[in-house]
Amino acid sequence: MDHQDWNQYIFTSKPSNDKGYQKKPKSTESKLEKNVEDGKMTHKKFDSEYGKYVQKNRLSRGMTQKDLAQKLNVQVKDINDIESSNGKYNGQLVNKINRIFNVKKKN
Numbered sequence: 001m002d003h004q005d006w007n008q009y010i011f012t013s014k015p016s017n018d019k020g021y022q023k024k025p026k027s028t029e030s031k032l033e034k035n036v037e038d039g040k041m042t043h044k045k046f047d048s049e050y051g052k053y054v055q056k057n058r059l060s061r062g063m064t065q066k067d068l069a070q071k072l073n074v075q076v077k078d079i080n081d082i083e084s085s086n087g088k089y090n091g092q093l094v095n096k097i098n099r100i101f102n103v104k105k106k107n
Contacts, residue, residue, distance in 0.1 A: 051084060054068075065080055072093065
């Protein structure tokens with residue numbers, strides 16, 4: 001089997017840090033972990049004013065939550081969460097709602 005290379009190769013780990021360089025601590029990860037521990041990592045939610053706005057416009061057009069959800073291609077639960085101010089803020093969903101209600105800009 002002349003075509004095979006049977007030479008032995010030995011791989012070693014990187015040389016130690018002899019030049020006195022110190023590795024920087026991973027500040028982003030430590031900040032993130034600290035925020036998680038402190039409970040500061042929360043999602044932005046819909047405000048109650050926007051929920052009332054959606055409900056008012058939906059009812060003025062004679063639509064149910066199910067009808068609006070079907071037009072937006074989302075679950076009824078998402079519409080319910082928006083109107084009750086419990087849902088996570090979703091910019092794409094806001095744009096879809098505004099397009100259905102023919103609104104230029106409403107946040």
